Each structure stands twice: as C-alpha cells, then as structure tokens.
Amino acid sequence: MKIRNGSIELxxxxxxxxxxxxxxxxxxxxxxxxxxxxxxxxxxxxxxVLRLDFRxxxxxxxxxxxxxxxxxxxxxxAALEQVAGQAAIVMGHSLGGATAAALAQRHPELxxxxxxxxxxxxxxxxxxxxxxxxxxxxxxxxxxxxxPQLQASxxxxxxxxxxxxxxxxxxxxxxxxxLHADGIAQMAESMLRVxxxxxxxxxxxxxxxxxxxTVPFAVPSLVVCADPAKPDAAAPLDLARxxxxxxxxxxxxxxxxxxxxxxxxxASRGTFRAAVVDFLDRQPSAS
Numbered sequence: 001m002k003i004r005n006g007s008i009e010l011x012x013x014x015x016x017x018x019x020x021x022x023x024x025x026x027x028x029x030x031x032x033x034x035x036x037x038x039x040x041x042x043x044x045x046x047x048x049v050l051r052l053d054f055r056x057x058x059x060x061x062x063x064x065x066x067x068x069x070x071x072x073x074x075x076x077x078a079a080l081e082q083v084a085g086q087a088a089i090v091m092g093h094s095l096g097g098a099t100a101a102a103l104a105q106r107h108p109e110l111x112x113x114x115x116x117x118x119x120x121x122x123x124x125x126x127x128x129x130x131x132x133x134x135x136x137x138x139x140x141x142x143x144x145x146x147x148p149q150l151q152a153s154x155x156x157x158x159x160x161x162x163x164x165x166x167x168x169x170x171x172x173x174x175x176x177x178x179l180h181a182d183g184i185a186q187m188a189e190s191m192l193r194v195x196x197x198x199x200x201x202x203x204x205x206x207x208x209x210x211x212x213x214t215v216p217f218a219v220p221s222l223v224v225c226a227d228p229a230k231p232d233a234a235a236p237l238d239l240a241r242x243x244x245x246x247x248x249x250x251x252x253x254x255x256x257x258x259x260x261x262x263x264x265x266x267a268s269r270g271t272f273r274a275a276v277v278d279f280l281d282r283q284p285s286a287s
Contacts, residue, residue: 005078008066011059012083013051016044021112021286022088023047024079026096029202030143030194032058034186035093039263039273046280050088052079054095056195067198069124069210073102080110086286091115091276093263094234098123098210101221101243105211108218113283115276118226118260120234121243123202124209131202135170135231136260140199147196161188170232171259183264213239216247222279224262224272225254232260251279 003010013033023043027035033051043049053060054075056067063071076099080088089112092100097119104114120131131137150160161184165176175184201207223240226233237254244250253275258268 001083003078003082005055005075008055008063008075009061010055010075010078011053012079013053014083015040015049015051016047018048020046020048022084022086023049024076024084024088024090025049025051026076026090026092026099027051027054027057027190028094028096029198030140030147031093031186031190032193034058034189035263037186038180038182038269039276042273042277047089048084050079050083052076056198057190058193062195064195064197067195067201069098069102069208072099073106073210076100076103077107077110080107084110087112089113089115089280089283091117092119093117094119094260097223097235101217101223102210104217104219104221105215111219112286113220113222113279114217115222115224115279116235117224117262117272118233118235119223121211121223121239122236124207124211131234134234136234137203139170139232140203143191144196144199144203147191147194151192155192157185157188157192160191161185164188169259169261171226171230171261178259178266179261179264180266180269183261187264213242214246217243217250218247220249220279220283221247221251222275223250223252224275225252226258226260226262227254227256230257230259234260 025036055063090100097116100114225235240252262268263272
C-alpha cells in the first residue's frame with residue numbers, strides 16, 4: 001500500500017491477518033523491505049507484518065537532500081500512525097535499528113517494544129564516532145560510485161547477485177561464502193532500487209543525531225550487536241550497554257563471530273531468529 005508523509009509517497013507491504021497485532025520492520029541504509037522476506041513467514045503466523053520502504057529506497061519516492069534522521073523517523077511514524085492503527089513492535093537493522101531506537105526514545109506511545117539489529121547508536125551529531133574506522137565506510141564509498149552506474153547499465157538483479165557473490169564482504173571473505181543466497185539476492189535488488197545519494201550524509205559525516213544518550217528507551221528493547229572484533233560492527237557495545245543501564249527492560253545480545261549483516265549471515269541468522277522469537281514470546285499480548 002501507499003501512504004504519504006508530507007510530499008513523499010511511501011510504500012508499505014503488509015502480510016498476515018489484518019486483525020493481528022502489528023509489527024513494523026525497518027531496513028538498512030542501502031536496502032529495502034525485501035531485506036526481511038526470510039522472516040515474514042515466521043512472523044505472519046502471529047502478527048500483522050508491516051514492512052516500510054524508507055524514502056529513497058525500494059518503491060518509495062526519492063527525496064533528494066531529505067535523507068536525515070528526522071526524515072527517516074518521520075517515515076516510520078507515518079507508517080505507525082496511518083497503517084498500524086495501534087502501538088506496534090518495531091524491529092530494524094542498521095539505519096532501521098537506529099530509527100527503532102529513536103522511536104523508543106521519542107514516540108513510546110506508538111511502540112510496544114523494539115528490536116535493534118546492529119544499530120549505529122552513536123551515529124550523527126557533532127561528536128559522532130559510530131562508524132569511525134569502520135569498513136562499512138569503504139563499502140559505502142564504493143557503492144556510492146557504482147550504484148548509479150549499475151542502474152544505468154540495465155543489469156538484472158540475478159546477474160548482479162552473481163557478481164556480488166564473488167565480491168569481498170566488509171566483514172571479511174566473500175558475500176557468497178558468508179551470506180544466505182536470499183540475502184545476496186535482496187542486496188542486488190536493493191542496489192538497483194535505491195537512490196545512491198542516501199549515502200551522502202554518512203560519507204560527508206554530517207548526519208544529524210538519531211539519539212540523545214541521556215534519554216532511556218521507554219519500551220522493552222533488545223539490542224543485538226555484531227561481534228565487536230568484526231571490522232564492520234556498527235553497534236558500539238559500550239553504548240549499547242550504557243543505554244541498557246539507563247533503560248528499563250532493555251537487553252543486549254552480542255552475536256559472536258557475526259558481522260554487520262547478522263540476519264543474512266549463514267552462521268548467525270539462526271541465532272538472530274531465535275533471539276527475536278524469544279524476545280517476542282516474552283512481550284505481553286496487545287490489548
């Protein structure tokens with residue numbers, strides 16, 4: 001379905017029973033709603049599953065010069081207010097995880113609980129250090145240059161997926177060695193459907209802050225961190241633990257050996273799925 005956030009049209013995909021409690025899934029900065037295809041069958045048995053394409057991604061409108069934390073948070077708020085119809089559980093990866101965290105701080109009336117997968121909790125603001133020295137920045141620079149060329153070339157998603165399978169991963173090895181085939185397929189699809197300029201604020205280092213480090217998460221939250229030893233781990237473990245220390249019912253899980261793409265990795269998807277299911281099982285039913 002299509003909804004509007006001001007002048008921007010956003011795409012929201014729905015699965016599961018319309019009468020079930022809602023869960024909103026939020027993707028990473030170069031991804032789209034298809035990032036979560038693998039877990040929809042599990043969630044749709046018990047939830048109304050909503051997947052948002054942020055501005056500039058997937059089937060949502062491009063919004064040049066409007067790729068900011070406040071913009072992404074407002075996209076999620078629009079989906080919650082216009083589609084969810086009640087307070088929802090929110091789960092997000094990377095950019096989506098930082099957005100879920102911001103919702104847990106700023107809009108607890110819209111959120112029942114939050115799951116954040118390797119969120120860059122320190123991203124943005126004048127003292128940002130979240131991605132300093134992170135191998136993701138090198139990957140983003142390459143993608144910023146290559147994505148427009150790939151889109152202009154007319155390459156198919158299947159062909160691009162084959163190329164990506166042999167490409168080096170930011171966490172080491174190749175994507176083909178590390179990731180599920182469906183993860184590589186959605187990566188290829190997303191690269192052909194994203195506005196590459198979404199990366200500009202990150203590469204320029206002028207992202208506005210998503211979070212206030214003095215404000216707790218006001219809802220039950222699970223922060224799933226990549227292994228800090230991995231070069232692309234985005235969630236600083238000390239920050240995750242600091243938020244847990246000031247936030248009621250906030251848990252931190254470190255997935256040993258996992259890089260930033262936790263839910264797509266062959267070695268860590270099962271761990272992530274089990275953690276998500278366990279956390280959801282412990283949340284009270286929606287009223």
